[in-house]
Amino acid sequence: MIVILLGPPGAGKGTQAAAISKSLNVPHVSTGDIFRANLEYQTALGLEAKKYMDQGQLVPDDLVVRLVADRLAKPDALEGALLDGFPRTIVQAQALSDILAAKGKKVDVCLLLEVPDEDLIARLSGRRVCRGCGAGYHALFSPPKVENVCDKCGGEVYQREDDSAQTIKSRLAVYHKQTKPLVEWYQSRGLLKVINGRSDPKTVEAEIAKALA
Numbered sequence: 001m002i003v004i005l006l007g008p009p010g011a012g013k014g015t016q017a018a019a020i021s022k023s024l025n026v027p028h029v030s031t032g033d034i035f036r037a038n039l040e041y042q043t044a045l046g047l048e049a050k051k052y053m054d055q056g057q058l059v060p061d062d063l064v065v066r067l068v069a070d071r072l073a074k075p076d077a078l079e080g081a082l083l084d085g086f087p088r089t090i091v092q093a094q095a096l097s098d099i100l101a102a103k104g105k106k107v108d109v110c111l112l113l114e115v116p117d118e119d120l121i122a123r124l125s126g127r128r129v130c131r132g133c134g135a136g137y138h139a140l141f142s143p144p145k146v147e148n149v150c151d152k153c154g155g156e157v158y159q160r161e162d163d164s165a166q167t168i169k170s171r172l173a174v175y176h177k178q179t180k181p182l183v184e185w186y187q188s189r190g191l192l193k194v195i196n197g198r199s200d201p202k203t204v205e206a207e208i209a210k211a212l213a
């Protein structure tokens with residue numbers, strides 16, 4: 001099953017991904033996580049992506065599409081994948097459809113997490129992430145028990161560089177201009193399911209489970 005998690009930065013895609021990927025038994029494929037992992041190891045891909053990520057801009061389509069095509073060819077993605085943060089442009093959506101068609105597959109559903117911009121700014125500016133296991137926190141709404149230490153793995157909890165006020169503004173503008181057209185793209189293909197991302201995380205999880213049932 002190929003499931004897309006669509007929504008603005010901070011909508012809760014990463015927060016919801018673990019439960020969905022477990023329930024569907026498909027890998028969680030986050031292009032943002034892949035870029036950050038590459039940056040950690042200072043690979044050429046990571047360093048190239050950083051130029052765009054730091055500005056809150058999108059990494060060029062050809063680079064992202066190649067990355068996703070390679071990832072979907074890995075054995076663990078043979079039965080499907082949960083795509084988080086991809087596609088983000090119409091060009092990427094078309095490329096995804098072509099990659100899948102070549103394997104006799106297609107997108108099964110696109111879940112749109114809807115959250116208004118004013119909530120997103122508060123969420124992103126307080127977001128904290130574990131460097132070790134990727135668990136997500138919020139400085140005010142859901143901090144780790146011990147400051148900067150992950151409850152789950154003891155790893156370092158940090159603030160992403162692109163969660164600064166200026167970059168958040170750019171990322172939201174980029175979402176509205178380049179990614180939002182995908183709502184209409186998937187809706188017109190009968191694949192869109194809208195989820196109220198403003199509810200608390202457990203309620204969102206239940207709504208997603210219902211949409212996937």
Ligand code: ADP
Nearest residue numbers: 009010011012013014015123127137138200201
């Ligand atoms: P995304 O992956 O869509 O960019 P995240 O899952 O990283 O977003 O969530 C962004 C921030 O919002 C995190 O700090 C997270 O703890 C918080 N958050 C996620 N879901 C909710 C929710 N339903 N209500 C309030 N805060 C949330």
Ligand code: AMP
Nearest residue numbers: 031032052053057058059064085086088
């Ligand atoms: P995310 O972790 O999804 O918030 O992504 C962080 C950053 O990685 C984005 O602001 C972009 O710079 C880059 N990125 C992630 N996914 C994509 C994508 N599908 N297309 C272009 N850039 C992406």
